[in-house]
Amino acid sequence: MSTTSTDLAVLGALSVEPMSGYALREAIRDVLGQFWSESFGQIYPALASLEAEEFVTRAEGSRPSASLFSITASGRRRLRELVREPLPNRPPRHGALLRLYFGRHLGKAGCLSLIDEVRAEAAAGLATFAAIREEIEADTQHADDAPYWLTTLDLGERSARATVEWADQARRVLGATK
Amino acid sequence: MSTTSTDLAVLGALSVEPMSGYALREAIRDVLGQFWSESFGQIYPALASLEAEEFVTRAEGSRPSASLFSITASGRRRLRELVREPLPNRPPRHGALLRLYFGRHLGKAGCLSLIDEVRAEAAAGLATFAAIREEIEADTQHADDAPYWLTTLDLGERSARATVEWADQARRVLGATK
């Protein structure tokens, strides 16, 4: 019983190119990590059920121990259906921000290092986004996907930049007033 | 078996002022909704176990059918402990962004309305943030909490602003190129 969310992520990724379950997870983590996540415990069952429904097929990959999954014609139809359906958002749980909100009980030094952590994460994201952007722009094979990928990426970059700017100001403000 | 995350949210909120479980949930949703969420199914069991550990006490509220929970001295000590511990972040699942990433299969019109949805949500957030900010600035009772609250709020505002700006540009770019 895989969820339609996972099916969408899997079919979407396979619509770009055939790959293994393992590669699927890496692709989702690296490219969509800011907005989405899937674990093996969802991907493999999802692939099995999609295979049973003939939305994907399994072939032997480069190594005999690996499977290469490809999307079928009916899988593409299914993908077009799924992408039209609204998906539930998972309510956020940003631990650092909860702690910062009650920062009075944590003290100034603790809050500053909390802010630094958040900043470092965002800055790291900014670096990987730049790399991904270059990859997409260099990739002539998927020119019709590129505008959507770049648009999605752009939100990630803007959010990360906003976070870095926030951290820098928060450091100044909290450092001064207390 | 409540999680330490929920305990932190509950004790933190009660450190501001005593309130009912119902009010607790509203407070968390309204003020921290951008970064955190708790449902009744977590709050009431958490309150019960915190009461058993004597971190909170229960008194009769304004109505006999309602309980008024207050944090105790040892509850404050517990809060200071909890706010020092790192909390796990829940991996994000932003449905609209997943769909937009595979927007080629959704088509231009669908993508634009997706972007509009995201924009509307962010714009609504911006409005509530402004209201909360005014409330905090007017509240002289909690002057020592205010810097932390405003700092947390500031990230929400910056993220929301970044999202609105992204949406406006995304609309232009996708509207033009395709």
Place this chain on the structure above:
DNA sequence: CCGGTCATGTAATCGGTTACATGATTCG
């Protein structure tokens, strides 16, 4: 040859939501 990565899959567990049951209170 050995450690790291690639690779598939399952079972246990868990964190959390939802739905349900129940009832008081307030307001129009």
Place this chain on the structure above:
DNA sequence: CGAATCATGTAACCGATTACATGACCGG
């Protein structure tokens, strides 16, 4: 008086992670 809101609590369910079991392949 009836509807909406305030209020507490539990049980069922579920989506998802984690840990585990297993093994091939590659590079140094």
